[in-house]
Amino acid sequence: MNRFAALLDRLAYEPRRNGKIRLIADYFRHEPDPERGWALAAMTGALTFRHAKAGLIRELIAERTDPVLFALSYDYVGDLSETVALMWPAPHGRNDMAAPPLSVIVDAFSTMGRSELPAVLASLLDRLDETGRWALLKLITGSLRIGVSARLAKTAVASLGTLTPDEVELVWPGLAPPYEELFAWAEGRGERPQTDDPAPFRPVMLAHAIEDADFAALDPADFRAEWKWDGIRVQAVRAAGADGRHVTRLYSRTGEDISPAFPDLAEALGFDGALDGELLILREGRVQSFNVLQQRLNRKAVSPKLIAEFPAHIRAYDLLIEAGEDLRDLPFTTRRARLEALAAAHPGMRFDLSPLVPFASWEELAAARADPASHGAGADAEAVEGVMLKRADSPYLPGRPKGPWWKWKRDPHTVDAVLMYAQRGHGKRSSFYSDYTFGVWAPDGELVPVGKAYFGFTDAELAEIDRFVRRNTVNRFGPVREVTHTPEEGLVMEVAFEGLARSTRHRSGLAMRFPRIARLRWDKPPGEADRLETLERMLGAPEDASRPAARRAR
Amino acid sequence: MRPEELLHSTPQGLYSPVGDFHVDPTRPVKRAIVTHGHSDHARAGHGAVLATRETLDIMAIRYGDDFAGSTQALPYGERIEVNGVGVTLHPAGHILGSAQVALDYKGCRIVVSGDYKPGTDPTCAPFEPVACDVFISEATFGLPVFRHPDPAEETRKLLDSLALFPERAHLVGAYALGKAQRVIALARAGGHERPIYVHGAMERLTAYYAAQGIALGEVRLAREAKPADLAGAIIVCPPSAMTDLWARKFPDPVTAFASGWMRIRARARQHGVELPLIISDHADWDDLQDAVLATGCSELWVTHGQEDALVHWALLAGLRARPLHMVGYGEEEAETGADVAVEPSAPERLV
Ligand SMILES: [Zn+2]
Ligand SMILES: [Zn+2]
Numbered sequence: 001m002n003r004f005a006a007l008l009d010r011l012a013y014e015p016r017r018n019g020k021i022r023l024i025a026d027y028f029r030h031e032p033d034p035e036r037g038w039a040l041a042a043m044t045g046a047l048t049f050r051h052a053k054a055g056l057i058r059e060l061i062a063e064r065t066d067p068v069l070f071a072l073s074y075d076y077v078g079d080l081s082e083t084v085a086l087m088w089p090a091p092h093g094r095n096d097m098a099a100p101p102l103s104v105i106v107d108a109f110s111t112m113g114r115s116e117l118p119a120v121l122a123s124l125l126d127r128l129d130e131t132g133r134w135a136l137l138k139l140i141t142g143s144l145r146i147g148v149s150a151r152l153a154k155t156a157v158a159s160l161g162t163l164t165p166d167e168v169e170l171v172w173p174g175l176a177p178p179y180e181e182l183f184a185w186a187e188g189r190g191e192r193p194q195t196d197d198p199a200p201f202r203p204v205m206l207a208h209a210i211e212d213a214d215f216a217a218l219d220p221a222d223f224r225a226e227w228k229w230d231g232i233r234v235q236a237v238r239a240a241g242a243d244g245r246h247v248t249r250l251y252s253r254t255g256e257d258i259s260p261a262f263p264d265l266a267e268a269l270g271f272d273g274a275l276d277g278e279l280l281i282l283r284e285g286r287v288q289s290f291n292v293l294q295q296r297l298n299r300k301a302v303s304p305k306l307i308a309e310f311p312a313h314i315r316a317y318d319l320l321i322e323a324g325e326d327l328r329d330l331p332f333t334t335r336r337a338r339l340e341a342l343a344a345a346h347p348g349m350r351f352d353l354s355p356l357v358p359f360a361s362w363e364e365l366a367a368a369r370a371d372p373a374s375h376g377a378g379a380d381a382e383a384v385e386g387v388m389l390k391r392a393d394s395p396y397l398p399g400r401p402k403g404p405w406w407k408w409k410r411d412p413h414t415v416d417a418v419l420m421y422a423q424r425g426h427g428k429r430s431s432f433y434s435d436y437t438f439g440v441w442a443p444d445g446e447l448v449p450v451g452k453a454y455f456g457f458t459d460a461e462l463a464e465i466d467r468f469v470r471r472n473t474v475n476r477f478g479p480v481r482e483v484t485h486t487p488e489e490g491l492v493m494e495v496a497f498e499g500l501a502r503s504t505r506h507r508s509g510l511a512m513r514f515p516r517i518a519r520l521r522w523d524k525p526p527g528e529a530d531r532l533e534t535l536e537r538m539l540g541a542p543e544d545a546s547r548p549a550a551r552r553a554r
Numbered sequence: 555m556r557p558e559e560l561l562h563s564t565p566q567g568l569y570s571p572v573g574d575f576h577v578d579p580t581r582p583v584k585r586a587i588v589t590h591g592h593s594d595h596a597r598a599g600h601g602a603v604l605a606t607r608e609t610l611d612i613m614a615i616r617y618g619d620d621f622a623g624s625t626q627a628l629p630y631g632e633r634i635e636v637n638g639v640g641v642t643l644h645p646a647g648h649i650l651g652s653a654q655v656a657l658d659y660k661g662c663r664i665v666v667s668g669d670y671k672p673g674t675d676p677t678c679a680p681f682e683p684v685a686c687d688v689f690i691s692e693a694t695f696g697l698p699v700f701r702h703p704d705p706a707e708e709t710r711k712l713l714d715s716l717a718l719f720p721e722r723a724h725l726v727g728a729y730a731l732g733k734a735q736r737v738i739a740l741a742r743a744g745g746h747e748r749p750i751y752v753h754g755a756m757e758r759l760t761a762y763y764a765a766q767g768i769a770l771g772e773v774r775l776a777r778e779a780k781p782a783d784l785a786g787a788i789i790v791c792p793p794s795a796m797t798d799l800w801a802r803k804f805p806d807p808v809t810a811f812a813s814g815w816m817r818i819r820a821r822a823r824q825h826g827v828e829l830p831l832i833i834s835d836h837a838d839w840d841d842l843q844d845a846v847l848a849t850g851c852s853e854l855w856v857t858h859g860q861e862d863a864l865v866h867w868a869l870l871a872g873l874r875a876r877p878l879h880m881v882g883y884g885e886e887e888a889e890t891g892a893d894v895a896v897e898p899s900a901p902e903r904l905v
Contacts, residue, residue, distance in 0.1 A: 010711075019719070024717050064872070065698065072863045073699045077818055086699035086817065130701070198737050333884060430809055431801040452878070478824040479797075515560050 001128060002099045003031060004039045005135035006226045011146045015426035020148060022030045024156035029185070037178025038102040040071060042139065044150040047106060052117060052140045057084055060122055064089055066458040081137035088125050095451070100127050103178065105136065151254040160186040166203035168257040173197040198239040199247040201255040202274060202320055202328070203398030207388060207405035215362050219488055221390045224332065225357040225365055227377055228407055229278040229315055230290045230499070232297075234258070236265070236314055236351070237274045239324070246272075250279075261297070263309045265314065270352035271342065274321035275351060276396075277314040280383065287315075287383040290513070291501040292336065314351040316343065317388075320396055328396040330445045337395065357387060365389075369410060385498070414497070414518055415440065418447055418526040419491040422469040424479045424534055425454065432462055433469040433481060436517065438493055440508075446484055448508045448532060453495060456516030464520070465491070487527030494519040500539045511534055557688045557853065560659050561633070561666070568666060568690070570657065572605075573639035574602075577655055577666045583681060587606065587641065589668025590652035592730055603866060604628055606643055608651025608766065618642035618747070628678065647681030649732030649837050656684050662898065663826050664688040665849060671837045676739040677732070677768050683848035685794050691846060693859035694836045694884055695814050702814060702838040702905070708831045709740040712788070715808055715829055720786040723804040724829070727793035727811040731836045732754040732835055734790045735763040737812050738770045740833070741788055749775040753800070755793035781805060791901035800862065814838070843867065858883045 004186050007027045016021050024043070029038050043046045061070060061084045064410035070274040071088065077083040078527040106119050121140070123134050138144040153171065155165040157179075174195025175182055184190030250259045250268040257267045262279070269275075281296060296310035318327050319339040327335050336356075342351045355376055359365040365387060373381035386409035394404035395448050425434035435454040439447035457465065462518035468483070468491050484490050497516040504509035561570050567579040575585040579796045582599035589595050589605075591612030596605075598617040603610065607627040614621060628634060630653065631737045633642045647835060648669040654664040661688040670691075686810035695702070716724055728734040734756045749772040752760055757775060764770050776789050784804055795810055797803060811827040814834025822830040837845055842864060846854055854875040861877035868875035 010829075013822065013830065015828065020827075066866075068866050069698050069863055072860070072866075076697055076860075077699055078820060082819060083699060086701070124848050130703070426826060426828070428806050430826055431797055431799065442631055456616070478825050 001105055001136065002132040003027070004035070004042070004102050005128070005132040007039070008135045008138075008146050009131045010145065011148055018151065020152055021156045024148070025159045026154060028156060028160055033180045033183060034103055034178035036183065037180060038106055040153055040179055041177035042102070042108075043146075043153040051142050052121060052137075053081055054141060056118060056121070057081070057137060057141070060084075060118060060125075079457060081141060082134055083237065084125075085130055085133035088130075090150050091126050096501050097265075098127065098492055099129070099132060099278060099483050100124055109140065111307045120369060121262055122216060131236060135529075139404055141444065149262040157182060157186050157471070161188045164399075169203055170456075171195050171199060171200075172255060173200045173249075173257065174312045177479065179443060182232060196242070197240040197247075199237040199249045199250075201235060201237070201251045201257075203255070203394050203396065204253050205318075206253075206400040207407040208400060208402055209394065210389065210406040210408045218362075218389075220359065220361055220365070222393075224336070224377040224392055225359055225368075225389055227357060227384045228318065228386045228388045228409070229287065229354065230383050231293055231315070233276075233279040234275060234279045234314065235279065236269055236286055236417055237321070238269045238272050238501075239321075240272065261302060262312050263302060265312045265350055270346055271322050272321075273342070274347050275314060275316050275331060275339075276318035276320060277316040277351065278354070279311050280315055281310050282545050283428045287380040289382060290499060294501060301501060311348070317354050318396060327514050328391075331393045331395065363407075369408060384410070387426050409498075414496045415450075415535060415538075416492050416521060416524060416529045417450060417495050418529045419465075419468075419483055419486050419493055420447060420449055420485050421480055421482050422465070423481075429462075432466045433460055434466070436465070436493065438495060439485070440529060440535060441527075442508070447526075449506065450508045450510060450532075450535060451495065451497070451512040451515040453515045453517050456496065456518060457520070461517075461520055488525060490526035491528055492521040492524040492529050493517050494521055502539065508532060509536075510539060555662055557662055557664055560657060560662055561688075561690075561761070563857075563880055564595050568881070570639055572659055573636045573641075573657070575636055575639075575755050578668065578883075585636070588613070588656050588853075589655060590649055592649070592669065592729075595668060598622070602626070606630065606653050609653070609900055611702075611762060612651060612759070615762060616731075621643070636865075644682045644684050646681035647675060647678060650735070650766060650768070651679045652678060654682075654684060654800065655886065656686065662687055664690065665851075666690045667692070667845070669694075669836060671835055672841050675736060675835075676743065677736050677763060678697055681845070683845060686849050686851050688853045688855060689846055689849045690827065690855045690857060690878075691842060691849040691864070693842065693861050693881065695730055695834065696842055696856070696860035696864040697874060698816055698863070700814065700838045701832050701840060702817070703832050705736075705833050708812075708833050709737075709744045711829065712741065712746050712831060713746055715810075715839055716788070719808060722786070723784040723807045724786075724788050725796055725801060725807040725809050726788060726790050726831070727796045727809070727813075727827075728790050729813075729835075730792050731759050733758055733833070734792075735768065735770060736835065737790055737831075737833065738773065738788075739768065742769060742771050747771065748787060749774045749783075751779055751787055751789040753789075753795050755792050755795070756790065765788040773895040779869045794863050804855065839866070840893060843871075846873070847871070862897060873894065 003464040010023055011020055054487045060153060065087055074083045081430060112120055135479040151492060154168045158168045171193050171279055174197040181190055181193040185192050235251040240250040245354050248269050249257055250266055252258050281293045299306055316339060319335050322338055357368050368375035369387045376417040377384050392402045417440050419436055420439045421437040422433035423435040424430060425432055437449050437452050439449040442448040469481055472484040474484055475480045495515050497512040499513040501511050560572055561568055565585055566576055566581045575587055576583045577587045577588050578595040579587055584601040586600040587604045588609055591609050596613050598621040601623040601846040603622040604626045610627055611850045628643050630643050630645055633640050640658040642656040644656060646652040646654045646668055648671055665684050665686040670681050684851050726737055728737045738750050751774050753776055760773055808828055810829035810831055811830040812833040814836055815821045816830035816832045854863050854873050856877045857880045865875045865877050
């Protein structure tokens with residue numbers, strides 16, 4: 001456990017994706033089975049622990065330390081798990097007992113009764129080092145944040161040999177901790193694990209963003225277009241298991257099983273096969289904004305009330321499997337025809353077809369993209385993010401192959417905002433102020449922060465902003481600098497973003513989706529930047545905000 | 555006699571009315587005894603300075619040869635009298651030349667420990683407990699959350715990272731005097747044989763350490779290096795340089811920071827550190843207790859740091875104890891532990 005804890009500790013500080021993958025792979029290379037498998041389970045969220053409450057941890061430390069020293073320490077450190085991990089008195093001075101492996105800890109926590117928890121936890125803490133105690137306390141209080149996704153951990157497994165992450169993803173649903181056969185396969189020592197999961201995930205096909213310059217080389221006649229919906233890309237799979245019972249699963253784009261969050265959808269899938277589509281909330285046949293979907297995602301417990309209030313729905317793009325037949329090598333148009341026939345055979349189900357958008361030239365498609373409402377999307381136009389272009393002859397390929405599929409997003413919204421705070425970046429950018437918090441003018445004449453952006457600018461622009469920040473600092477808070485932002489003096493940034501949502505976390509009451517710096521407006525005095533009312537107008541749909549559910553959205 | 559008659563705190567620092575001298579005064583005074591060369595303890599402009607040879611040399615490097623009216627070097631363990639007060643210097647184990655100042659007068663013994671750490675450090679003489687009636691200690695890391703790990707293990711983290719990311723420069727923030735040279739010596743002890751690069755601000759001090767016979771291996775100036783030399787190299791620089799323009803010449807660096815403060819995650823994160831190395835030149839919580847008890851003192855005075863916690867412990871341990879609430883100390887630690895704010899001058903100034 002101490003070595004796994006050291007890895008978690010290192011990961012928590014490593015900002016780079018590739019750096020994280022190498023650290024995890026290095027750990028896998030040096031840690032034997034089954035310990036590394038349990039570590040993989042912990043990182044992919046496959047472990048279920050009996051959780052301990054903060055109160056228990058306080059009791060344990062109170063039995064072992066002076067209350068004044070504990071209070072001074074907790075006050076200084078500011079985090080309970082960390083304070084306890086650092087203060088915990090190792091028995092007999094320094095710790096020389098063998099540290100318990102993760103497998104022993106997992107076993108202890110999954111089998112013990114509630115009354116045994118204090119004694120078991122205390123004896124584990126006695127045998128771990130500071131970092132080990134920190135990681136254990138974070139794990140069992142459910143507050144471990146290390147910035148590692150399941151996908152990243154699987155990518156690290158793949159990197160042990162010559163597998164691709166998608167290959168690991170394919171066998172993953174049939175595997176269980178401690179994953180010995182998976183490691184053997186990844187290291188070239190064993191066969192591909194046999195998955196007996198009847199409803200596995202198939203790696204999804206993704207599109208490249210199209211640039212204006214790309215169109216010249218493309219013939220409109222080779223492509224089909226459909227709306228790009230602003231929801232969650234999902235794969236819905238249903239199949240009969242060996243026992244004849246049907247298994248239904250809903251996967252995220254990265255292969256995460258999200259069925260438990262959408263039991264209503266899983267139940268409603270009435271045929272065997274695998275669909276690629278967009279998960280949306282529909283009310284009275286109308287697609288709701290991403291904002292509304294977000295409200296359902298934010299809720300931990302899935303109650304019948306939530307399901308009734310936020311009915312989930314799949315708008316289907318593609319059909320990968322039908323009744324056991326793999327369609328992925330067939331051309332898009334053939335798959336599309338099979339999908340249309342399937343939808344026609346199952347009317348009234350919780351899925352429908354994402355319609356094709358007719359066009360004969362790129363100009364016609366541009367017109368549809370600019371105004372989806374009058375080109376078929378009708379009342380749902382607000383949930384359209386842009387259009388997808390798919391070659392009529394394209395097979396369904398895993399990953400993001402360049403050429404067959406393109407996404408052509410609608411022009412983003414922009415607003416002129418004023419730079420308020422700048423924070424130093426990481427890695428290559430650690431000596432640059434590269435993360436920006438910007439604001440717009442509130443009715444009271446004050447600037448109110450509306451978002452944070454850390455990309456969209458060129459290296460030359462970054463250097464200019466950095467110089468501005470260093471020369472116009474009015475306050476410092478650790479790595480953050482507050483810069484001059486009066487109506488007369490300051491830096492105006494044109495910020496582009498994909499959408500707006502109400503948010504109680506932000507003082508402005510709104511949150512931006514994907515904000516980025518579109519342009520620097522050195523020419524513009526901050527007093528002429530946009531006002532909060534402008535953003536409020538863009539947000540529109542005030543009825544969403546007045547619903548009790550919306551107010552609870554985080 | 556009451557110990558306060560031999561030594562007490564004043565706004566300038568600790569002062570002996572009998573001996574008419576200050577210890578580590580924070581402002582220019584007539585006569586000063588200086589424990590070690592860190593800038594919060596050793597200031598320029600005193601009339602006369604008494605210190606170890608190494609401390610005097612370090613002060614001359616930092617402030618110029620005329621940093622005081624007159625100087626007197628006193629070797630460890632040798633006793634002299636200043637206006638009738640016995641003065642002896644003992645190793646403090648903090649940095650090269652660092653000393654504890656033992657005063658004796660009419661049977662009363664007071665030890666001013668300055669900054670100190672027990673344990674091994676290849677760059678200086680080891681800390682030596684000195685019997686006394688009153689022990690004066692700092693408490694920078696005076697909370698039970700501070701238990702410094704083995705510095706060799708921390709160094710291993712740095713060397714492991716070099717092995718895992720051999721194409722990236724490893725930028726290690728370390729205080730220019732003492733910590734920088736210790737990090738270099740630790741890397742050597744850990745088996746790192748490649749040249750180590752340093753920032754211009756630590757060039758002369760590092761050369762001085764080497765001239766005193768401390769094995770640092772091949773040390774080069776970072777500003778003279780070609781980018782290709784720096785892949786997989788250790789570059790030691792003052793913490794403030796990690797965030798200014800100086801750091802930009804290194805391609806995709808791993809930023810490490812060697813400090814006792816790195817024990818606290820929020821502190822490390824606040825600095826954007828990617829590889830915190832818990833390497834401290836100060837006593838940790840256990841060290842402080844051991845050091846106090848080893849002197850056999852009946853009274854503990856705490857100069858600065860986490861005074862409340864250390865005084866609380868001492869009272870529970872049956873000692874008389876009180877905080878002195880002295881200001882002006884711990885600033886070099888503050889630079890290591892806090893932001894670049896201590897250096898508000900133009901960040902555009904290069905190397
Ligand atoms: Zn010092
Ligand atoms: Zn000091």
